[in-house]
Amino acid sequence: DIQLTQSPSTLSASVGDRVTITCRASQSVSSWLAWYQQKPGKAPKLLIYKTSSLENAVPSRFSGSGSGTEFTLTISGLQPDDFATYYCQQYNSPWTFGQGTKVDIK
Amino acid sequence: QVQLQESGPGLVKPSQTLSLTCTVSGGSISSGAYFWTWIRQHPGKGLEWLGYINYSGTTNYNPSLKSRITISEGTSNNQFSLKLTSVTAADTAIYYCARGRVSVAAPNKWGQGTLVTVSS
Numbered sequence: 001d002i003q004l005t006q007s008p009s010t011l012s013a014s015v016g017d018r019v020t021i022t023c024r025a026s027q028s029v030s031s032w033l034a035w036y037q038q039k040p041g042k043a044p045k046l047l048i049y050k051t052s053s054l055e056n057a058v059p060s061r062f063s064g065s066g067s068g069t070e071f072t073l074t075i076s077g078l079q080p081d082d083f084a085t086y087y088c089q090q091y092n093s094p095w096t097f098g099q100g101t102k103v104d105i106k
Numbered sequence: 107q108v109q110l111q112e113s114g115p116g117l118v119k120p121s122q123t124l125s126l127t128c129t130v131s132g133g134s135i136s137s138g139a140y141f142w143t144w145i146r147q148h149p150g151k152g153l154e155w156l157g158y159i160n161y162s163g164t165t166n167y168n169p170s171l172k173s174r175i176t177i178s179e180g181t182s183n184n185q186f187s188l189k190l191t192s193v194t195a196a197d198t199a200i201y202y203c204a205r206g207r208v209s210v211a212a213p214n215k216w217g218q219g220t221l222v223t224v225s226s
Contacts, residue, residue, distance in 0.1 A: 001170075034212035036153075043202055043216035044153065055214055087153055091211045094168045095155035 002026050002090050006098035012106040019075040021101045023088035028068045035064055035073045036087045038100075044087060048073065078103070108133040110203050110217035118197075118224050124190040127180060128203030128217060134183050136161050141206050143213055144177060144188045146199040149221075154199075159186055160208070193224045 003026040013019050023033065031051040036044035046055045048064035051071060061076045075082055083105055088098040114126035128142070135142055143158035157167035159177045167175050176189040190197060200221050204213035 032211065043204075043219055045216075046212055046214040049210045049212040049214075053210075089153070089155075089212065093166055094170070097153040097155070099152050 001094055002029060002092060002096055004088055004090060004096055004098035006086075006088060006101045008101060009099065010102045010104065012104055013078050014106045015078055015080060017078045019078050019082075019103060021073045021086055021088075021103075023066075023071045023073070023098050025069045025071075025090060029090040029092055031067060032091045033064075033066070033071050034089045034091065035062075036089065037082075037084045038087065039084045047086075075103075108205065108215050110205060110215060112201060112203050112217045112220040114220065114222070116221060116223060118193055118222060119226050120194055120224055121192055124188070124193050124197060124222055124224070126188045126201055126203075126220065126222070128186050128188075129180075130184045130186075130205070133205070135159075135179060135186055136183055138162075139208055141208060142177075142186045143204050143206060145202045145204060145213070147202070147219070148199045156188065156190075158206070195224050198222065198224045 005024045007022045033051050035048040038044040047058050047062050052064045063074045085100045085102045087100050109131045111129045118124045138161045141158045141160040144156040147153050157177050159165045174191045200219040202219045203217045205215040206213040
């Protein structure tokens with residue numbers, strides 16, 4: 001199975017900050033990587049698919065980049081609604097997820 | 107607007123079978139544009155993909171579940187189900203059903219999740 005390692009595990013930031021989360025894969029996933037946002041007690045919400053494609057209705061401050069084994073999720077101008085846990089996911093079978101990055105208030 | 111809702115027992119005894127149903131409203135699981143998946147989350151932990159079924163009934167499972175898992179179409183055109191046999195405490199989790207577009211793969215519509223506890 002392909003292992004995904006996210007860094008950092010926790011990130012403290014302020015409203016308006018530019019935030020970057022990294023996801024590293026144990027082997028190439030090509031561009032088959034997605035990012036999700038999850039808030040406590042809620043299901044994950046798809047933000048980005050195929051590395052850099054923005055899901056419908058997701059604000060443009062979210063962006064994704066990368067290829068092969070290293071990927072990033074960037075939030076340009078953190079908003080109060082963005083404090084949450086973020087997961088990367090690769091969808092070469094079997095699908096696997098990163099361990100999550102919690103973005104909390106500094 | 108499609109919605110998904112998980113249902114089933116919240117408590118299952120060890121060694122028994124966990125059975126959950128996902129009811130889809132506002133859409134049909136027979137649409138060739140989508141696949142239907144189950145994902146779980148152990149309390150306070152990360153996400154684990156269990157498997158999916160597509161419109162033709164083809165399934166793909168996580169090998170870590172070996173032969174314990176079955177995902178199938180429900181009795182109506184708007185349901186699909188999960189069965190997990192020989193459960194242990196390690197199967198205690200929030201179980202989510204979700205829909206993904208075949209062209210995209212990553213699931214973009216999720217149910218709210220249901221907690222299943224394995225305990226005697």
